[in-house]
Amino acid sequence: MSESQVALELVDIYKAYGKLEVLKGVSLTAKDGDVISILGSSGSGKSTLLRCINLLEQPAKGEIVIGGEELKLKPGKEGELEAVSRRQLEHMRSRIGFVFQNFNLWPHKTILNNITEAPINVLKQSKEQATARAEELLKKVGLYEKRHAYPGNLSGGQQQRIAIARALAMDPQVLLFDEPTSALDPELVNEVLSVMRELADEGRTMLIVTHEMRFAREVSSQVVFLHQGQIEEIGPPEQVFDNPTSQRVRDFMSSHL
Ligand code: ADP
Ligand code: MG
Secondary structure (H helix, E strand, C coil), X not given: CCCCCEEEEEEEEEEEECCEEEEEEEEEEEECCCEEEEECCCCCCHHHHHHHHXXXXXXXXXXXXXXXXXXXXXXXXXXXXXXXXXXXXXXXXXXXXXXXXXXXXXXXXXXXXXXXXXXXXXXXXXXXXXXXXXXXXXXXXXXXXXXXXXXXXXXXXHHHHHHHHHHHCCCCCEEEEECCCCCCCHHHHHHHHHHHHHHHHCCCCEEEECCCXXXXXXXXXXXXXXXXXXXXXXXXXXXXXXXXXXXXXXXXXXXXX
């Protein structure tokens, strides 16, 4: 059996907003095919952690390695780290798919153009190549017939499935999801979770911030519980959900069942 490769490694990430220390030394490794759910109370630093991975937030300290390539960082203004090379940052970002709570589709582009924009402009694919791949992905998420529509004409669940297709079009090493179903009406949650479940089954490497406990239990290889910017507990779902070591995690689980 071949040794599985490390898809993403975070080493000792620190982040503060002014005096507020939000991440206090978070280290995490995702191997290829891992699905890591990140749980924790509101304000525990979950979004900040995801955003530090592609430098949407600049950490004060830490290392970020994607597919064996370390993102080179240097101290910038106010001591926060910034990318040494804009070009490397863009390259690293192109290897990370990010799915946000509020979809973040471009409202004035068609669904097809939302998906082909980055492959054409960043990966330098031809329009034909990008369109063919986008159509394939639209079929995969069940929205091929919406390819000429605009985001505003789609339901939240459909928009989020498009956002997932858009992320997949870059063929990323890692997919990051920040509460992808939290903005959806309850009846639209499952259509998004079932697309995500399919990606997990295909062996995609995913980090998922979610409050969907049943989903997290079923799809995760590892579950991380974040508390005040530190990992309070990490382990397989059976441990973290059913038999956590931390009393804090026990309390959280019993209030979220
Ligand atoms: P979570 O996603 O777990 O709810 P966040 O990472 O969004 O937590 O936020 C962690 C803490 O950092 C919170 O106290 C939040 O108010 C604060 N915070 C987040 N973003 C900013 C920002 N841009 N400026 C100042 N404080 C922020
Ligand atoms: Mg958040």
